[in-house]
Amino acid sequence: MKVLTAMEFEGIRIDEGFLNDYSKELEKEAKAAEESVYAQAGVRFNLASPKQLGEVLFDKMQIDPKAKKTKTGQYATGEDVLLKLASKNKIVDDILVFREFTKLKSTYVDALPLMINIKTGRVHTSYAQAVAVTGRLSSNNPNLQNIPIRTERGREIRKAFIPRDKDHVLISADYSQIELRIVAAISGDENMCEAFKTGKDIHNATAAKVFNVAEKEVTKEMRYKAKSVNFGIIYGQGAFGLAENLGISRTEAKEIIDNYKKQFPNIQKYMDDTIHFAQEHGYVQTLMGRKRWLRDINSANFTVRAFAERNAINSPIQGSAADMIKLAMIKIHREFNKHNFKSKMLLQVHDELVFDAHRSEVEKIKPIILDCMQHALALPNDVPTDAELGVGENWLEAH
DNA sequence: TCTCTCACG
C-alpha cells in the first residue's frame, strides 16, 4: 500500500502540446475515412454507432448474407467480424481505420491532457489492489495500464509520457516471458524448464518440439503458430480457439495441440491436477498462497464449468506473476529509500515497471531494479527469471 | 445503466 501510494502521489508528466497536435492529425484522418465510408455506402449515418453501422452493412448493402447477431439482436460489427469481410469489401478498411483513430483520439489523446493535475502538472492514476480476482493490480482514472503500443498510430501516444524535467530520463524494465516461465516452473515440465534454463527462444524451442524439426529448421510460420499455442495454453484454449486465432482448420489446430501435449506432458498434467484440486477444495492458489475461489468448478452446466476450469488453469499463473512483481516493487521501493535516490518508481503495467530516473543515478539504479525483479521470488524447479531494461526520453523510447 | 467495442498485459 505504501509503495502504491508513493507511485500515485508522484504521477507522471505528459506532453500536452504533443497530444494536442496529434489530436488534430487523427481527427483529419478519421474524417477522411468516415467520408469514404459514406461515399461507398451511399448514405450518411452515425459511423460511431454499431447499431446503425450494422444496419447499413447487412440490411442496406447486404455484404454478408450470413451476418451474425449479438445476444440482444443487433448485428455484430466487432473487428473480428469485419476482418473476415475485408477481402471482398473495400469499405471495411475505412471502417476499421475510423474505429482505430477515433478510439485513440477520444480515449487517450484528448482525455489525458484533461487529467493533468493543476497543482502538480502531472497525471496521477489510482491503483486498486482488490479488484482483479487473480491478484493483479488494476489502474483507473485514468487507466495507465492500457496505453496503446500494438499499432503504429497507437504507439505514438507513448511519446507523450516524458521525464519530469531535463535532469531525468524514463526507464522501463519488464519481465521476459514471465507467465510461461511460471507455467514451466509450476508444472515442472522438463522440456520447457530446460528451454528456459539454457536461455532458448521459448517459442522457437516450442515450435521445434511441436513440429518435430531441429531448432535451426524452425520457420517464421512455425514459430508464429507455436507462440500462439504457448499463449493459448496459459488460458486453457482449445482447438476451436486456436484455429480461429491462426486462421487454420480445426483439424490442424487439434493436431498441433495434441502434439504439444505429447511434447510437454507435464503441462497437461498440471492442467488436469489443477482442475482436480479445484474440484476438491473449491479454490486454486498462487505461489504465494493467494486463493481464487471457483464456485462453478463442479457445475452441471458444461459451459459454466468449462469457464471455471479455464479460470483454475489461468489464475495460479497470472496470479503468481502478480505476486512476483509486487514483491519486486516493495524491494525496489526500499532500496531507493535506503540510497536516498531522487529517482522514483512511477507505473506498473503487470510485467513492467516505469521509472523517472535522475540522469546521475541511471547507472546505479539499473542493476538494483534488475536484481530486485529477478530475485523477488524464486521459482520452483530452478527456472530462472529474466528482466530487460531500457532508457529513453519518453516511454516509447524506453520500452 | 447496459451493450458493444477496443485499448493493454
Added chain:
DNA sequence: ACGTACGTGAGAGAC
C-alpha cells in the same frame, strides 16, 4: 448441441 482464451477500464450510443 453447446460454446469455445485469461484478466482489466473506458468511450460512445442507446435506452
